[in-house]
Amino acid sequence: MPDTIIRNMNYAIPDDPELSTYRYIIVAAKRARQLQGGARSFLPTTSKKPTIMAMEEVRRGLIKYTDPNQPAIEEVPAAAAD
16 A cells, blocks of 8 residues: 555635635535435436535536625626726
8 A cells, every 4th residue: 555645635616716625515515405405416417415416516616606704796887887
């Protein structure tokens, strides 16, 4: 057995500027609960485990989320910006 263990620690949400592993876990957990409740997966998968499906959906950026602790960004209409 080799002494070194190589692990894939690429756990982050693609659009997360802070690359927060904690945020990834929370979003994936909430999505897993939705899947357990009957929501359909966005991906065709052979896995029956909702946690695996949820983690893959979050990793690929298919799950949209909002952070209630961040200030909301107000969109300015294009006509008003001129």
